[in-house]
Amino acid sequence: MYYQCVKLRQIIIAVYLSISLDGVADSSGPYLASGIKIGEVDQTSAIVWVRLTHEKRAHFDKLPILTKGLKRNEKDAESMPEGVARGMAGEVRVGYVATNEKRAFAWTDWTQVLAENDFTHQFKLADLKSGASYSCIVQVREVGSDKLSSTTNGSFKTAPKKTQPVPIRFIVTTCQSVRSIDSGAQGHVAYKTMLELDPHFFVHTGDILYYDKAPLCKNIKQARAKWNLIFAYEHNMNFHRQVSSYFMKDDHDTLKNDCWPGQTYGDLTFDQGLKIFREQVPMGKKTYRTIRWGKHVQIWLTEHRDFRTSNRVEDGPEKTILGMExxxxxxxxxxxxDATHKFLIVPGPIVGPDKRGKNDNHSNKGFSNEGQQLRNFLAKQKNTYVICGDRHWQYCSKDPQTGVLEMGCGPVNDQHMFGGAPKADKTYHRFFGKKGGFLAVTVVDGKAKAEWMSADVKGNTGKPEIRYTELLGSR
Structure with missing residues (x-):
């Protein structure tokens, strides 16, 4: 059913695209080289993120690493080039309609993008229908012109009402970077694979990019340039114009490894990192939020950087990652x-176990007080699970003391196994794999399962390898 739905959606998008392109004149821009993103979707609203550019396509030839990636034993200290996908002034608007409705597109007003926001704009679409599939068109023109210079199409699904017992499938991954590119200018093949599964929504748990790994970003211009690049890769761009997404951040896409408020990386400050993140992804008022997806699914997305105590402070009741509020x-x-299944999606582990030398998350000794508090609380909530990012390996673990189940989605591909992994621990691990890919969760008729999948398809099946399946709700 999922594969049939995605094929139908691709046909609809192709028809809209052919119609929209008829109105595009030959021009010198602006264009949409950084793509669009559709996020923060709930029952009645969504945010469409856009950025206008000078070029139709990013300059992937600026550095070899941009298309070749980096092997785990290689070192590279190149700086991020600033002109990979230059921003450009212009005007943009979004049209949208539920795909099962025979009516004209609703349109936002034409809006001028500003250099101070890196030529980005976020359109909030309101008064949407719950549990519906939507098609959208993004149109671009020069300031004051009536001729379109560029256009692209997208699609997304809205969340069903809390009373609707409909099937839901969602996908979670973590940790991607320029150095782990596996498909040249097409980017990360996992995005092509995930799109074929036609998820209702997608969550990226953070480390969407790495400022402190090659090519390095030590100021605002370099940081923005890497954001401009990471979604310009073909697979990455194509996925995010067709799937409802939620973006979280962690340390590397805030500032640097294991960072906390008040720190700097070169000329880049922690506060600048917070601002850039909110600028470069669709985001509402708060970076922690909860969204209900029908009767059986509710997700919580937490913020682990903004409110945390310094890692260097001695652990105790006042030391925190989440902050009291x-x-x-x-x-x-x-x-x-009252959702049947509750999923707490977090940037870093709460159960673990983690590898040696780490002291930055709730499974580490440095935050053991709050970690134990959370595990004790979660253990009392029925059918409640942790989905964890940050770790560069896939796993499913169960806390031997409280019984809390944690699912580590793993990085975006096998190439991102930088930094090594711990050994399997039988007292915790139900599954342990030193590979990357993504986690797919499917809930049908109130029954849930989690599947750890490979980034690419295997053999002649056209489908990813399912490395492990965990039936949820049995603890």
């Missing part, structure tokens, strides 16, 4: 939820 919100809203 966010933690109170998390516990309150989880208790209030």
């Amino acid at each position: 966010q933690k109170a919100w998390l516990m309150r809203t989880m208790k209030q939820s």
Whole structure:
């Protein structure tokens, strides 16, 4: 059913695209080399992110690493080139319609993008229908012109109402970078594979890119340039114009490894990192939020950088990653939820076990007090699971003390196994794989399963390898 749906959607998009392109004149821009992203979708709203560019396509030839990646034993200290996908002034608007409705597109107003926001703009679409599939068109023109210079099409799904017992499939991955590119200018093949599964929504748990890994970003211009690049790769761009997405951040896409407020990396400050993240992805008022997807699914996305204590502070009741306000919100809203299955999606592990030398997350000794508090709380919530990013290996673990189940989605591909992994621990691990890919969760008739999948398809099946399956709700 999922494969039939995605093929139908691709046909619809192709028809809209052919119609839209008829109105595009020969021009010198602006264009959409950095693509679009559709995110923060709930029952009645969505945010469409756009950025206008000088060129139709990013300059992937600026550095060899941009298309060849980097082997795990290679070192590279190149700086990020700033002109990979230059921004450009212009005007943009978005048209959208539910795909099963025979009516004209609704349109936003034409909006001028500003250099101070890296030529980006985020359109909030409101009054949408719940549980619906939408098609959208993004149109671009020069300031004051009536001729289109560029256009692209997209699609997304809105969340069903909390009373609707409909099937839901969602996908989670983590940790991608320029150095782990596996398909040249097409980017990361996992995005092509994930799109074929036709998920209702997608979550990236953070480390969407790495400022502190080659090519290095030590100022605002370099940081923005890497964001401009990472979604300009063909697979990455194509996925994000067709799937409802939620973006989280962690350390490397905030500033640097294991960072906390007040730090710097070169000329880049922690506060600048926070601003750039909100500028470069569709985002609402808060970076921690919860979204209900029908009767059986609710997700919580937490923020692990903005409110945290320094890693160097001695552990105790006051030391925190979440901050007191966010933690109170998390516990309150989880208790209030009547969803059949509750998924806490976090940038870093709560159960682990982690590898040696780490002291930055709730499974480490440095935050053991709050980590134990969370595990004790989660253990009391029915059918509640942790989905974890950050770790460069796929795993499923169960805390031997509380029984909390944690699912590590793994990095975007096998190439991103930088930094090594711990050994399998039978007291925790139900599954342990030193590979990357993604996690797919499917809920049908109230029954849920999690599947750890490879980034690419295997053999002649046209489908990814399923490395492990965990049936949820049995603990």
